[in-house]
Amino acid sequence: FLVQFNALRKYGFSKTLKMLATMDQAKIGNHVGTDALGNEYYENKDDLQNRDRWVIYKKWNFDGTQVPAEWHQWLSHVTDDTPDKFAHLKPFYQSEHIENVTGTKGAFKTYSTVKPKIESWNAEVKPRA
Secondary structure, eight states, X not given: OHHHHHHHHHHOHHHHHHHHHHHSSOOOOEEEEEOTTOOEEEEOTTSOTTSSEEEXXXXXXXXXXXXXXXXXXXXXXXXXXXXXXXXXXXOTTOOOOOOOOTTSTTXXXXXXXXXXXXXXXXXXXXXXX
């Protein structure tokens, strides 16, 4: 209960409520950075190992694909340097990071521009004489 109270004092009611709703716990840590999508990254070195870094997503409908690759490296302890501290050299063929839109309105839906080879049968009922 003390952790939730301290988080309430540090972050305010709305951010603490969002942490409780999305992570099932309120955590206290230092703000390390924010990515281009608006996600906020935090670190608490006094917490348990491999549970000391976390992200608070900007959207309520969050998904793991909303974390860019550079920040994913930092979250999973591949590197200790945050992406905003140094410039990443991206290959010319690499596009900007976008989240997975499967199951949303932005998902790709196939359609055909070719006339079908088989036409469906439409029953025609003739009036009786």
